[in-house]
Amino acid sequence: MAIDDPGWNLHRSFLAVMAQGSLSAAARALGMTQPSLGRHIRALEQRLGVALFTRSPQGLTPTEMAHELLPHAQAMASASAAMRRAASAGFGELRGVVRISASEVIGGEVLPGMLAAFREQHPGVVIELVLSNQSADLLRKDVDLAVRMVQPTQQALVARKVGTIVLNLYAHRRYLKAHGTPQRPDQLAEHALIGFDHEPPYVRAMRPAGLAYAREHFALRTDSDLAGLAAMRAGFGIGFCQVPLAARDRQLVAVLADMIAPVLPTWLVMHEDLRRSARHRTLFDFLAEAMARYATGEHPGQRVR
Template sequence: MAKHDPQWNLYRSFLAVMSEGSLSAAARGLAMTQPSLGRHIRELETALGVDLFARSPQGLVPTDMAYALLPHAQAMAAATAALRRAATAQDGKTRGVVRVTASEIISVEVLPSMLAAFRKAQPEVVIELSVTNQPEDLLRKDADIAVRMARPTQQALVTRHIGRIELGAYAHKRYLRAHGQPETVEALREHSLIGFDQETPYIRSLRPKDLPYTRELFALRTDNDLAALAAIRAGYGIGFCQVPLAAREPQLVRLLPEKLALGMDTWVVMHEDMRRHLAVRKLFDHLATALIDYANSH
């Protein structure tokens, strides 16, 4: 039981130490001195009446209580950031900070031109882009807008279905000149395939059961989508790529399009409270329109 409510800066220091793994690194990240940061940790422990770290010659070792409190402190950090973003644009003008989250491929390969166009039209809006394949919690205000490949189920979310982004199998012309082009799906077994290292439930739901595209067949295994795309571009082998994205690169050749066509249903999502935030609402509409065009561009 806390003896009094700790100030937010103590939790911020706690999060920094948990993230960085040491007082010295956390102090550098927060532009604080190490003694000041150590004092914050002791004050937080005293206020909460718990031990958060065990002291050892190697530094601070998080206790079980520290790990138990971590998600709650992260939620506080997200709420604090959301409060700051909301406070930046309550005067009826299109300005402020908007946080967008999307997958690696969408963030790096698809969104930049769309965000650049929005920035040109709305120069007073600052955009934070969170690049992650893990869905961030919009109800907790981890982000204002999300681009997702799974249908949102929470009732407090506003969603717009942009359609299905098609996936196809591709190889660089350089690879095909060296190894030939597979004429059947079964012939993929004879080629250098690029695929996942760990098969997630989402990947499993996309992959047809009879497709010879399994981990043991891959010549390159990676769970980083950007690395897989880079390998396709480098001529390493055959892998799956978003069709509208590959259409931009004439050196990429689509293989067996009538047999190897998958689809990712895609949504743009925001919390219903964000409809009152003019900058968020305008960026939501802009991204929805631009992504619909992208999905239909092949």
Template structure:
């Protein structure tokens, strides 16, 4: 059975309902009335010949069809946003919007002074920063540029290594004041350790430097690296932190001989390499993050002009 393609705005309504979880919340997000959202969902279901939501006492429940087709609606939305960004900046190379994604720690602790220097040089630029520990899909154009800690393998992506950011074990001086200094991994058993909850990032990091067999008990667990950093600064216990951020925060190194290199990459879609505004941001970040990884800045100082 052949189907005609429904109006694109119906897919936008479908995506809003999936994101918000109810007709009323989707209506508020879209700035329209709830009956309109309901009618558009029903129109889309009729056009597709499929049920997208079932009604329950607690609200709408997405069907398997809705969950299976959600990535396509997300791709349509991301492509539409990328289309709008591609039309920005007719006034010159240094104008328009660039969407940048990175981890929470990098976005909140490292990038602000770097982006401040960039915007001072190019006041016509607009930066959309997405600090998230979820990997945004550059192939789907969720973002224009990404700061990543793993090298991408997709052929359609352009990746530039900016070096390796050093991380290690640190604690606040107040935490260590009344406790014996650890001299080895066995001594860490006598301390409160701050680590991840379910992500397994730290275990993989230990394995990468030949410590796959080491077992650490984390008494304070959270998968947010930003929350872990806040706990270290507050004196909760010993945790893993970027060396530059630890120096800035006045943290004390624990087991200072042990450091973990965190390879860092700047990534963008190959179609954007000749877009002037994207290239300006990309090149600036390569220089600035390269200096940060090499220890030439602590995350506060912008690179030299």
């Protein structure tokens, strides 16, 4: 039996309830009344012929079918957002929306200066910047451009290696003055180390062999790289930082730089369908050049005093 197309509004309501966890919170997020949202959910269940939520005095609980359908609804949301961005300008015009994904540190500390310079040249381009250490799905077009520390393998993606970013251990001068500077890797155990709470795969791949740098060694554990960087700048302890980023802050001092220097190969990526779009191609080329300068330490950047 053919299923009557429920329409995007019903799927959007379903996504909101899944994301917010309740009808009331989802209704607020969508600017709807709770009864209207409830009607959307019932209409979607009726048209799909499945139960998406079990109802109780405590609220709605997603069924297994809801979890199974969720990725498909998310793909619809990504396609809808990509369509709106594509329609924001013609392919030959340097205006419209470009959505970029980058890690917390690249997106929060490195890209803003580059994007400001791009904006001066192309004020018609609107930027949407997504900060996440998880790789956005370019094939599904969650974003248009992405800065990645892992080489993409999908043939439908255009990828340009923009350089290799070196990392060192750093600490604030104030911390080193109070606690001394380690001269050997084994002396790190005597210091307050800043590191992850849950180890990401790229850390395991780049960690030097034999280095005592695991969760049990850390005095501060956080999965936010920006929080770790802020703690380093505050003088909490020793942590990893990108060398060209640390060079902007005179108060950060490299520790064991000649002994521990892992690297992050870096790529700029976009979907091949966007090569014909003037705004995407222009921003891709601009960021590729700027990121290449940054990786070699040539990007000027503003020093933090």
